[in-house]
Amino acid sequence: MGVLFFALHSQHGVSQEDFIRANQEKNVRDVIYNIASQAHVHLEHARSFSKNVPVKAFPAFLYTVALEDYLYKIQKVDFNIFHPSLHKKSTLLPLYLYIRSWKKKY
Numbered sequence: 311m312g313v314l315f316f317a318l319h320s321q322h323g324v325s326q327e328d329f330i331r332a333n334q335e336k337n338v339r340d341v342i343y344n345i346a347s348q349a350h351v352h353l354e355h356a357r358s359f360s361k362n363v364p365v366k367a368f369p370a371f372l373y374t375v376a377l378e379d380y381l382y383k384i385q386k387v388d389f390n391i392f393h394p395s396l397h398k399k400s401t402l403l404p405l406y407l408y409i410r411s412w413k414k415k416y
Contacts, residue, residue, distance in 0.1 A: 332392040342389040346381055353377060360416060371416040375406050 324333075324341050353374055363371060379400055387393040410416055 339389040
C-alpha cells in the first residue's frame, strides 16, 4: 500500500508535507479520491463473496459497514479529509451495524 500511495503522491504532485499541514487543495483531494475509489472497489469485491461466507465468520465482515459509512461521508465533503464533520462520531453507525447484523448482510 505504501508504494501505491507514493505513486499517487507523485502522480498528483502532492508531498507528505501537504497532508501534515492539512492542505485542502484539489490535488490533495484527488489523491484521497483515488484511494477512496480503490477502497470502494475492494469493498464491492468483498461483498461479492457474501454468499460464501459462513455464518460464524459474518461478524468479522461488519467492519465494512463502518468503511462504507466513512466513504460516503468523505464523498459528501468532496474528499476533503480535513473537514470538521469527519472528526465527529457517527451517531447512526451503531444502528446501521445492528440492522446489518440482524439482516445478515454486510
